[in-house]
Amino acid sequence: MAKIDSNASGSKGAFDDADRIRSMKFSLTDMLDRYGPVWVTVVNLTCFFIIWELFARSGAINQIFLPTASGMFGTMFEGLTNSAPPTAAYSGQIIDHLTYTLRNLSIGLVIACVIGIPAGLLMGGNKYIETILGPYVWALASLPRIALVPLFILFMGFTVKMQITIIVLSAVFPIIINAWAGVKTTEKSLIAAAKVFGAKERDIYLHVVFPYTLPFIISGVQQGIGRGLIGVVIAEIFGGSMGLGFLINRAADTFNSELMYAVLMLLVIVSLSLIKLTSTIEKRVAPWRQQLKM
């Protein structure tokens, strides 16, 4: 190898290098590779907000419907930093509503995981449990959860309990179904290999089925977060006196479009951060799955 290289750089090497350099041209893809998607996204979003700002200022659409981007960010910043008492203007307390919503969402998601993960694993592992629970899981999973909100309001009133119930019901089914599918699709050859090398029933569940299912569970939780967020906002819009959903409703009632857009933007940020968080966890826990996805 080394010898061939030295030969090449002796007589014809310079020519080869020149060829190589000449063949490099800057294209958009090169720029993407060089500066990375992060910077492209920063530029992209900045352009988006600038265009929004200019468009809103032009007055083409009434500012009651479309506020300026700067107005929205101002309201968001003020609402997140200003710890005005709850009796003041609603824009002063976004932070309180945000923590309220996030707290309920977290409680709901934890309950959904505590119920959903074991339920899914059991359904995948035991065909009797699967046959018995299957119809209920599919029925409830396919029922639009919003349809249940009036029922729960009837049962529990406009309470936190009602809201958390809706979050749990929204989030639990993707978790159950993913864990279930993970167990069912565990590669047969991995189980056979474990058996050949002495694994007992318990070892197979612990050392083959569970690790294989883990990334499925994580993506179930990821879907659960999305559904749970829908659940929490719906619960708050329908019946609540706190939370981001309530705030959207109140902003609409008071024609406060800056507040409304600020809350919508916050929901996007919350949702994206939670999804990013779970995919980071997935990369940590199951680096081998990343490879399969590509």
Place this chain on the structure above:
Amino acid sequence: MGVSAGGIAPLQGVDAGQSPAREPVIVSKNLTIGYKLHRERKLLTALKDINLTIYKGEFVCLLGPSGCGKTTFINAISGLVPPWEGSIEVDGRPVTGPGPDRGMVFQDYALMPWRTVESNVRMPFEFQDLKLSKAQIDERVARYLELVELTGFEKSFPYELSGGMKQRVGIARALATEPKILLADEPFAAIDAMTREAMQSELERFVTKTRQTVVFITHSIDEAITLGDRIVVISRRPGRIKEVIDVNLPRPRFDQELKSLPEYAEIREHIWRLVKDEALSGAHGDD
């Protein structure tokens, strides 16, 4: 013994010239195995009346078309599948389940993707107690990783390795517990042709070193001849033994121009005639 159905043994005759010192390790008597087809509510016979004795230190290749029950036979030896009729014995005892005396190499490697190379090779020691100390196990794992030339890749994950390297992990895992019997189910079928030849020669080297009994499934005639001491040709489903052929070519076989030997051509021609019909009708193989 595996006397062929109607085949006139062309070379040395089946089981001819065996020394009385040969010690049987795997004995299969009238072995019949199949599967339940739940959807069609049928029982499918995969293997029928297999009579075969495999001796200590022998390298036996099972050759046959797809879906002929080769894998079923190896699964019966490993204890993954129980016999329907007849019996299968290892070391004089009927097989009731997997055991540390048998290691296996899989066609699709069957490495745990969440385990590192080192951890995959260590797995058999975790599931079964081989009365070894932690230090002894560490030494074994390191030694067999060195044997398959994967030193330096201990912390890699299977998805970071090439097909050939993955299978070397599989081989190290099967050999590390030092089983008496090595079972291999088309281990090189998914590996590219150039790597395959290298792996075949490595496998010959490993088992010459360890003196293991090897049962090796393949559907490649050349692979069977270059590796096997005996070749068991199996018919299409339900799989029966068609003929057992001795291969008395000198070893190590990868040091010589094996394919130019007249004996090689002779065996190849003979086997090809045996499997031609099977292979041609097996174009619809479902395995």
